Amino acid sequence: MSASETLVVETAARVLADLADPQTIVQQRDDAWKAPLWLSLQEIGLDLAWASETGGGAGASLADGFGIIREAGRAALAVPLAETLLAGWLLDRAGLTAPGGPMTVAPVRPKDHLTLDKAGRVNGRARMVPFASDVEHLAVLATGDQGPLVALVRTADCKLKPGKSLAGDARDTVELANVLPVHSARLEEAGTQEKDVLLLMGAAARAQQIAGALDRILELSVLYSQQRVAFEKPISKFQAIQHSLARLGGEVAAAASAAASAADTIANTGFDDAAALLEVAAAKIRCSEAAEVGTGIAHQVHGAIGFTDEHILHRFTLRLLSWRDEFGDETFWSLKLGELIAARGPRELWPLLASR
């Protein structure tokens, strides 16, 4: 990581700490924090870090963007920063300009499919689209008769059926019936199926968010165990608690390692081979497993208070659990990875692992 990349990520961390502090958000119980935060993110160019400068963005590196997304995870951020980054990246792949303001992407589920007809209109249905009802624009990946396209669509032109994630964030069904996009363009690059590329990129982003949030719940749990006194001593002094937190540490390490490895792979070698599938699938699977174990341990250590509304822990844990479902869950990626391994045969398994 170069010094300038670190600077971008540090800036993101500082802005989020100042304007999206979970404690403040929990106390205020409204959405008043969102507008000033977004303004600030926009001013610095963090929202469109992945769009090129000609496309209205900041033209930051992929590594920087993944760093920003990890910080969003560390803040359990409930605004579409990761999604806007992804949308900016997708539009940029097709040479389209980002409109400004928060965006989201579709489809996020492997089985959803959108099409662009000869008249240039988008059709189809995408479920569980993050923050769709909170944004004005949607970057969609669709199939046309000449291959994959990217289109920028106004959410006002779609029919939205509201839904919520475990954490209460908007996860809406978006119906597109003959929607005329703001603009659209074909993707020139061949190779890996474009739909897979969006899933790979989205999964790598969700892995970063999970790794970031896990990191924070470890901090919170360690701190709480040192403050909370029971049976006449801080509970951090009990070996049972120490070993639980050590296990949480292991899960945090596994998630951080897997997510960083996948992000590094995309940033340096792209999507188009077995290595990318191995790395991203492993990251999404292993981070999701860590989310389950980590959530369990963090709540156990916090006891009843961590289960209350006014405590910030749930902001992290419920998002951790919900991020598992988006851009392919563990079962989806295990099947993809298992198919790859089986098709290549047992003799190719070790060489693939060792090549990373």
Added chain:
Amino acid sequence: MSLIHFDAMRLPARCQELRKEVRAFLESEIAAGTFDPDRPEVGDKNADEFSRRVGAKGWIGMTWPKKYGGQERSFLERYVVTEEMRIANAPVRRFFVADRQSGPTLIRYAHEKIKQDVLPRIIRGELFFCIGMSEPNSGSDLFAASTKATKTDGGWLINGTKVWTSSAHLADYMIGLFRTSGSTKENRRHGLTSFLVDMKTPGITCRPIGQMSGQRDFNEVVFQDAFIPDDHVIGEVDGAWKQATSELAYERSGPERFLETYDALLALTNAAGAKPDVRVTVGIGRLVAQLHTLRRMSVSVAGMLEAGREPVVEAAIVKDLGTVWEQGLPHRVRELASLLDLEDDEEDVFRNQLDFELKIAPKLTIQGGTTEVLRGIIARGLGLR
């Protein structure tokens, strides 16, 4: 800033070149009948000659100083050699312990004369080392060791018993931990000294201890007035506790900490074929994801070691997660294999393989630092102790 940090370390290109060399060497050894990846017992009887040929390649003690015959190559290169040998089931037992931990300990703390005598022989693949730590009443709690070294003219007399010592009956040397004085009130770790013990010393007897896995490499080692010369003291008398930490990071984070039962996964992938049942496919995918993550963590720690850091906590995390995973692996494979439709003879081969992995599994979270000890170390790293 995060409490725990693992970089996305990649092995440099020269390591992947070395990997090709190691693979070519191992293939030629397999072709020559030195060992059989599917039947590790074949290699055991050829372990000595194999060790000398690995030494001739320059792959034992390859990171050590040139003045002792080493090559001062990077720790990352050693990592590649280690993982390729492990995956191939090569008979590394003659040099593995010396290469991983005994040699580095000697380089750091032994007398110069000893280093000049012993290290070149390790590097040539001639010396077999064992580790004398555990005693009947001292396992994880090393500082409870009571086997005594008593000062005498020109050296020390050792009396007592070490147990569960792997390969002591074959070893040329032991690095052992012995009590040279009592612990103090202020420091219960005080009073232990590390010694280099020539296993041919009169007064040392080894008795084999059978293991539940059918392996026969455990020993009880009895010392009766065994004389160890003064220059065989390693480091500070009574101060062994100060010396223990940094080598442990190497010992705990290597590929052998998650690949011990890899053959079970290989056997499953082999038996499953190119288009297995969807449940088996999902199972294989998940196991490969977990294995890949462990290896990436282990490589990351190798990078920290290469950079001169002392990743004690990170190494403990790799061993904790790695050994728990490799312990569970044969059980996961067993569940998935039940979905396969195997011919009788295929099933027999598969069962045989799996039975071995199931039998060794319980020891993996005990040897080289128990899970409980590791979690204590991680907890300390988190500031809880």
